[in-house]
Amino acid sequence: MRILVSHVNYPAQFRRLIFHWSQSGHDVVFIARQSEWHSPSPKGFRVYFYENTRSSNTISLHPYLNRFESAILEGQSVFRIARQLRDSNWIPDIVISHLGFGNGLFLSDCFPHARRIGYAEWFYNSYNSDVDFLSSEVVSDDHRLKLRCWNSEILLEMSTLDYLIVPTCWQKSQFPSIYHNQISVINDGLNLPLLSNIKHANSVDFNFLPNDPNLEVLTFVSRCFEEYRGFPQAIRTISALQKLRPNLHVIIVGEDGAAYGHPRSDGVPWSVWAIKTLNLDPLRTHWLGLVQENVYLQVLSVSDVHFYLTVPFILSWSLLESMAVGCSIVASSTPPVMEFLEDGLSALLVDFFDVDAQVQAINTLLSNRKLASRYADAAMNRAEALSFDKATESWDTLLNA
Template identity: 35%
Template sequence: MRVLFVHQNFPGQYRHVAPALAARPGTRVVALGENAGEALPGVQHLRYQPPSAASEKTHRYVRRLENAVYRGQQVARAGLALKERGFVPDMVCCHPGWGEGLYLRDVFPDARMLYYYEYYYTSAGGDVGFDPPGPVHIDDAARVRTLNANHLLCLQASDWGHTATRWQASRFPDWARDRLSVVHEGVDTETIRRLPDPAFTLPNGATLRRGDEVVTFIGRGLEPYRGFPTFMRALPSILERRPNAQVVLVGGDEPHYGSRPREGGTWRAVMLQEVGERIDQGRVHFVGKVPHPQLQAILSLSSAHVYLTYPFVLSWSMLEAMANECLIVGSATPPVQEVIEDGRNGLLVDFFSPVQVADAVVLALAEPEAWWPLRRAARQTVVDRYDLRSRCLPDLIDLIDDVAAGRRPRLGGSRDLVPPGLG
């Protein structure tokens, strides 16, 4: 079997499944991506040319669609070049979120196509209209509806789709969910586990070790979508009530979701201007983006890990924190509630309440031994539901094999899989 993976930032969600397929006898795996990515065993990684940007004169509703068309065109050209070199896939696995999947059906009409659908936008019940809460203006509602044009075209082109969680699946129309399975990319719990003797050296030269009070926060971008302002507003209370606590924030200043502050600059600068005089900045450590081994050490040191999110895509970092037996202080929003049950495997707080965040963190720091049942339950949740080797990778390979063979997948569609809070 010849398999083509397409992802703007390959490997992305295909990090484990692409080399697993490449290891099977008689299987050739090629990947297309815009960025260089990392080398994976057995996978030939090729790059397509970056697309042009949409014109500022384009109507703002369709700017993202125009960008998707440009990207889809570049991927189609790269696909045609592959055909000229003799590679015609039997199976295409594609993340179409940036437009990659728009024209693959036209390039490879006989291939089976399995697309990874990450998020379907609506003007209610998701990220739009959440912060600030309230009715969405018709202009924004129309813009949001148009955001789905790329996905709708790709749903028509693909044979089947999949997404990571039940809640993410619930965002899609019922007719789409009939051909949309739920299978997470998986967490390698054999590797991602609490280290016996972790240490992490801070930017100021001090080293954190086992037994220190460490509050952790992770986001690819320090931004409102991941609750960064709420966390920062909780810090004055946390640091005042726990004078030995150290706070470690992992993530870059560039927003990954949403926009920059209206006044310009970064969200970190905005929040430090708001709360900086009320916190001991010598105990608040912005470490930027760190290599995974260092992230593992940080999570293994965590006394309380705060994860807040809009109703949006669930971060890998939360599941990895749970696999490290972190005590999660999470937002009571649907993506988190699908995984965290308050008082059983973590603590849930109001996304908008710095008071609740601070109270939960202070309680965790004051009674560290009392929370080990929740910490162990957090890891067990990930092992039972999201383990890479025993569950997610086999499920994804089965899904690929079923679609490649033209069978209805054994995982089935997601129409009847209702996440907590929606049933």
């Protein structure tokens, strides 16, 4: 079977799927604009990269349409590569695209007889979602209208699909109910054989951690230090905990930036602000930056408590991976988290904004290792339902339907 996959980033959510399909004997082609910094080399499949001929003309265009024009330009660039494939007699049986940037907008026009599968992460809403969560102010009329227009490229591409996949029920709930019967939930899947054995690997070599039987380790992972992932609250919580627990070391993975939302209004990076403002102990606060997967997994393996916050938005892979590793977790009581963790059974869930509650919850688990272990086991058991094998089985069933 010939399978065409498109995402603006290579390999993104298809990292393991494309290797699985190529190893299963399928002829796989991936079209992307750019590689992720940790992307694997293609093996058994081809990757084509495109460039957009220009960017959206924000001067002469209505501001609500900037994103839509960018999507059209993205779609045209992908179409040109798809047309080259078609002209060389490479015709896919199945076309899979990530919705939201426009890269898949015109693939059905190039390959009208291919079955179309879409993978979506988000549908924008003005209420009870990420947009109205961080501020007590009512979302402005202008912003609400702009968000509605942002969904236009998603809806346009949905009209070309045979199937639409989302990774969580929470993300499905963001789409209008009229489409729910057309949307299937297939989680991205976890490498359980690897993750479930990390804490038993005994290969950790963090020389910044003291060889002390009283050592306590709190971990916090976020690709970018930003409001969407609760960094302002988290770092305040960390500062307060360091004053209460002299043996506590904190490992922070990530870097300054804004993957979602906006940076600080004064332009000061969040880590710089934190170091200058919060009197963090530099000997017990370990900023690792972005790290390769093996280092990231080592971080989780030494964690006594893993700390995760998110607004009602797309759930980070790191939370599910920390569950599979067997971490004791304190996390925000927001809908994407509550789909997978239950307060008092598999984790302690706390108000996203309440630093005092976060400090108390982490204190509780650090002080009661038996309770922490019970929560960790329950979270690990929950993660067993999210294996990559189950995800590939669901995808393969869809491909062969």
